[in-house]
Amino acid sequence: MSNKKQRYHHGHLSESLLQAVNDIASQFGIEAVTLRGCAKHVGVSPAAAFRHFQDKRALLTAFATRALNQLADTLAATEEAARSANHDSFHAVGMAYISFALENPALFRAMWREETIYSRDEDYLAAAERLVGYLKEGFAGTIEDEDPNDFSPHEMLAWSSVHGMANLFVDGPIASQMQQEQKIQLAESVLSELKSTCNSQ
Amino acid sequence: MSNKKQRYHHGHLSESLLQAVNDIASQFGIEAVTLRGCAKHVGVSPAAAFRHFQDKRALLTAFATRALNQLADTLAATEEAARSANHDSFHAVGMAYISFALENPALFRAMWREETIYSRDEDYLAAAERLVGYLKEGFAGTIEDEDPNDFSPHEMLAWSSVHGMANLFVDGPIASQMQQEQKIQLAESVLSELKSTCNSQ
DNA sequence: ATCTATATGTAAACAATGTTCACATCCAAT
DNA sequence: ATTGGATGTGAACATTGTTTACATATAGAT
Numbered sequence: 015m016s017n018k019k020q021r022y023h024h025g026h027l028s029e030s031l032l033q034a035v036n037d038i039a040s041q042f043g044i045e046a047v048t049l050r051g052c053a054k055h056v057g058v059s060p061a062a063a064f065r066h067f068q069d070k071r072a073l074l075t076a077f078a079t080r081a082l083n084q085l086a087d088t089l090a091a092t093e094e095a096a097r098s099a100n101h102d103s104f105h106a107v108g109m110a111y112i113s114f115a116l117e118n119p120a121l122f123r124a125m126w127r128e129e130t131i132y133s134r135d136e137d138y139l140a141a142a143e144r145l146v147g148y149l150k151e152g153f154a155g156t157i158e159d160e161d162p163n164d165f166s167p168h169e170m171l172a173w174s175s176v177h178g179m180a181n182l183f184v185d186g187p188i189a190s191q192m193q194q195e196q197k198i199q200l201a202e203s204v205l206s207e208l209k210s211t212c213n214s215q
Numbered sequence: 216m217s218n219k220k221q222r223y224h225h226g227h228l229s230e231s232l233l234q235a236v237n238d239i240a241s242q243f244g245i246e247a248v249t250l251r252g253c254a255k256h257v258g259v260s261p262a263a264a265f266r267h268f269q270d271k272r273a274l275l276t277a278f279a280t281r282a283l284n285q286l287a288d289t290l291a292a293t294e295e296a297a298r299s300a301n302h303d304s305f306h307a308v309g310m311a312y313i314s315f316a317l318e319n320p321a322l323f324r325a326m327w328r329e330e331t332i333y334s335r336d337e338d339y340l341a342a343a344e345r346l347v348g349y350l351k352e353g354f355a356g357t358i359e360d361e362d363p364n365d366f367s368p369h370e371m372l373a374w375s376s377v378h379g380m381a382n383l384f385v386d387g388p389i390a391s392q393m394q395q396e397q398k399i400q401l402a403e404s405v406l407s408e409l410k411s412t413c414n415s416q
Numbered sequence: 417a418t419c420t421a422t423a424t425g426t427a428a429a430c431a432a433t434g435t436t437c438a439c440a441t442c443c444a445a446t
Numbered sequence: 447a448t449t450g451g452a453t454g455t456g457a458a459c460a461t462t463g464t465t466t467a468c469a470t471a472t473a474g475a476t
Contacts, residue, residue, distance in 0.1 A: 024424085043330045059425065061465080145388075178378035181378060200366060262455065271433090
């Protein structure tokens with residue numbers, strides 16, 4: 015971080031800028047992310063960012079896209095692991111979703127904020143579609159699926175309750191009043207309730 | 216709006232500023248809310264706002280507080296109406312929550328955004344506690360309640376799924392891809408699933 | 417190797433925003 | 447009527463996003 019300071023060209027600027035967003039957002043929240051701040055964090059002039067992103071909004075869109083993909087990766091890996099270990103993969107996927115939000119609140123917040131991103135961006139839509147795909151396919155294949163192209167009430171119930179808990183644990187009155195451990199325990203028991211409902215048919 | 220323009224003192228500035236936030240947020244989104252914009256909307260100098268709110272953040276906190284109270288009012292009224300009409304009040308309260316979000320996305324977004332408000336503000340906490348209270352009391356009294364001071368898995372399941380749907384309908388890939396009507400129908404059927412789960416004991 | 421087109425970076429400037437400060441105006445209690 | 451506190455104004459400032467004109471590096475053709 016000290017010897018290659020003299021280079022006029024950075025080399026991986028767009029990648030580094032996204033990393034900067036991640037660092038700053040993780041430490042101070044997304045609201046604290048500033049274009050100039052990211053540029054300084056990377057050691058580059060503010061204007062340089064505009065060679066790689068049309069906008070601040072475009073930068074945040076790319077960040078949200080990456081966050082979506084990370085979450086989708088996590089879910090996929092979790093399901094695979096649980097399946098091959100013969101564990102309850104519905105439970106595992108649900109908990110993975112919630113844990114991701116708890117461990118990366120900044121990422122989780124970023125990926126859903128319609129107003130601060132270009133939600134019609136091609137890459138963003140693709141990433142979103144990938145995540146939604148998992149869920150439409152029966153909550154990543156862990157519950158029975160009637161139609162892989164649409165949400166059944168069961169699928170929607172599963173996703174929305176997990177998504178709702180994740181949101182409530184990150185933003186809301188519960189967020190600051192409950193310990194991490196409590197949240198996880200509550201999530202576990204809610205998922206148990208859910209499982210019986212969603213597998214009942 | 217035209218004859219009382221000459222007064223030096225506004226009279227109800229803090230109230231009017233909140234109204235301005237509402238107007239602008241409803242029309243252009245919360246991200247578009249600007250202190251100067253609100254001041255101009257009210258016909259007052261930017262600095263005047265600081266006599267009534269310490270911060271932009273304090274203004275948004277007051278706005279979020281009001282939104283929380285509005286939602287709580289709506290839920291209370293809905294429950295009362297459904298109860299006296301002998302309707303399914305669980306269903307009614309759940310749908311009211313979701314409808315509120317669909318009809319007032321700006322309000323709904325504002326009330327949960329920890330990063331843009333003072334979430335430790337006294338009034339905000341009171342409003343949040345009031346809403347949470349409804350839910351801790353058995354989802355506004357519509358499901359059985361084991362402990363009014365804590366969330367049972369049933370209560371958490373009910374709230375989180377409703378909250379999750381509201382969020383997904385307002386921010387997220389579904390938001391733009393589904394019609395209002397579809398969202399409501401999906402919500403209805405999810406709530407039907409939920410009811411059997413939450414009342415089963 | 418040289419030249420040149422293009423990609424990538426810089427510095428300086430601008431408008432908009434949040435915020436503060438010194439001052440103006442009004443209201444209300446003496 | 448006077449005066450003190452509440453409320454509003456205008457000018458200023460730092461910060462931010464963004465643009466523009468210019469500088470430098472890199473890659474491919476010659």
